[in-house]
Amino acid sequence: MNGSLAAHIIVLVCMGSSAPPAPPARVGPRVCELADDAASVALAARAEAALRFMSAHGLTPAGPVPVVAVGALSGEGATDRAVSVADAAAHGLGERWAGVPALLLEAPGPGSTSEDPEALLHELVHIWLRSRGAPEPAWATRVSKDEPGVIIATRESGVIEEALADFITASRSRSPVLYRASARPGTPARSVRGRGARCPEAFSGRPHADASVLSGALWDVVTRHGAEAHGILLTALAKVAPSHTHEVRALAKALTAELKRRAPKVARVWAKVVDERGLGRCQEPISLTLQRTFQSPLVQPVIPGKRGDTPMASLQRYEVQVSGSRTLSVGVRFDGQAPPNLRWDFVDARGRRVDASSSVLDAQTSSMASTRLAVPPRATRLLFRLSNPQSTPIAFDDIKVISVN
Numbered sequence: 150m151n152g153s154l155a156a157h158i159i160v161l162v163c164m165g166s167s168a169p170p171a172p173p174a175r176v177g178p179r180v181c182e183l184a185d186d187a188a189s190v191a192l193a194a195r196a197e198a199a200l201r202f203m204s205a206h207g208l209t210p211a212g213p214v215p216v217v218a219v220g221a222l223s224g225e226g227a228t229d230r231a232v233s234v235a236d237a238a239a240h241g242l243g244e245r246w247a248g249v250p251a252l253l254l255e256a257p258g259p260g261s262t263s264e265d266p267e268a269l270l271h272e273l274v275h276i277w278l279r280s281r282g283a284p285e286p287a288w289a290t291r292v293s294k295d296e297p298g299v300i301i302a303t304r305e306s307g308v309i310e311e312a313l314a315d316f317i318t319a320s321r322s323r324s325p326v327l328y329r330a331s332a333r334p335g336t337p338a339r340s341v342r343g344r345g346a347r348c349p350e351a352f353s354g355r356p357h358a359d360a361s362v363l364s365g366a367l368w369d370v371v372t373r374h375g376a377e378a379h380g381i382l383l384t385a386l387a388k389v390a391p392s393h394t395h396e397v398r399a400l401a402k403a404l405t406a407e408l409k410r411r412a413p414k415v416a417r418v419w420a421k422v423v424d425e426r427g428l429g430r431c432q433e434p435i436s437l438t439l440q441r442t443f444q445s446p447l448v449q450p451v452i453p454g455k456r457g458d459t460p461m462a463s464l465q466r467y468e469v470q471v472s473g474s475r476t477l478s479v480g481v482r483f484d485g486q487a488p489p490n491l492r493w494d495f496v497d498a499r500g501r502r503v504d505a506s507s508s509v510l511d512a513q514t515s516s517m518a519s520t521r522l523a524v525p526p527r528a529t530r531l532l533f534r535l536s537n538p539q540s541t542p543i544a545f546d547d548i549k550v551i552s553v554n
């Protein structure tokens with residue numbers, strides 16, 4: 150361990166149950182007694198190596214990073230890998246332990262996140278962002294039974310965190326395809342190539358998938374400039390990322406400025422990629438025209454469910470251009486049964502409802518729902534938003550404006 154890492158003590162506790170870990174009497178090295186010692190030592194070595202890579206590029210977490218391997222994924226729990234312990238931990242389900250950001254991993258074993266150096270580094274990036282003051286992303290941790298593994302976010306913060314974690318991991322591996330060692334059965338390994346993913350069309354509400362808009366852009370720089378760009382991008386991200394986790398376009402702009410100071414050549418490549426990937430337009434709504442169907446180029450769009458009593462809006466907003474005092478019909482096709490009570494509202498740019506307008510989509514056929522809504526007077530460019538009053542997220546295939554009367 151080098152000097153800069155000495156302050157980052159790894160605490161390793163392996164447990165045999167799913168009960169939350171008791172805080173240790175003091176934060177310090179602790180040898181796991183309940184699990185296999187050799188596996189624990191190997192995990193500590195993997196975590197230290199990941200921290201060394203991060204620190205070499207200025208991505209040093211502030212304070213100690215306890216690594217907690219949880220042996221909960223056996224018996225009944227083992228069959229439900231909808232959300233790994235690691236993801237659950239990094240996404241707000243007990244990511245703080247003994248008062249400091251902690252990295253929770255699955256207990257060592259074949260296919261577990263603690264055996265996968267890439268999964269480990271990915272989660273460490275979340276810890277680094279937390280420890281450097283980046284606010285917790287607005288995760289909706291409700292996970293649908295029908296859609297295992299889907300975590301949704303209502304703001305771009307989740308997209309940015311996942312993109313950074315994926316790109317930093319890919320930089321270490323020098324490979325765009327990641328987490329093969331711990332990929333869930335039947336789930337493709339993740340890639341940072343993000344072929345063709347552009348803002349705002351690529352935003353589906355699922356940060357792990359949507360992240361390829363940003364991670365793909367960073368990877369584009371490497372493929373065009375060469376491997377030297379890995380270190381340059383990481384060092385620049387270390388400087389700007391923790392204070393720019395709210396908006397993709399703000400992060401893209403801050404990174405441009407930082408790269409101009411450090412490596413003007415790389416800055417020029419980045420600026421071109423930002424333009425191609427539409428990163429400056431990430432918040433723009435998706436335009437719909439009459440009878441033209443919008444389909445997400447990446448994955449099925451998801452409308453998040455509610456948290457408490459509040460429906461959570463999707464990342465997506467749709468824009469239609471229509472003159473005022475008319476009626477607009479919109480149809481949405483679902484993958485499977487059309488859900489009841491899906492609402493749509495006209496909203497302003499800040500997401501506030503216009504004219505108390507609101508309508509409930511009626512199921513027309515088993516998989517299609519539509520509604521009609523009066524357009525406010527004088528409106529020409531309207532935003533509308535679909536929202537979902539149930540607690541389970543809803544996936545849909547495509548959306549189209551059927552008619553304007």
Ligand SMILES: [Zn+2]
Pocket residue numbers: 236239271272275310311314
């Ligand atoms: Zn993550």
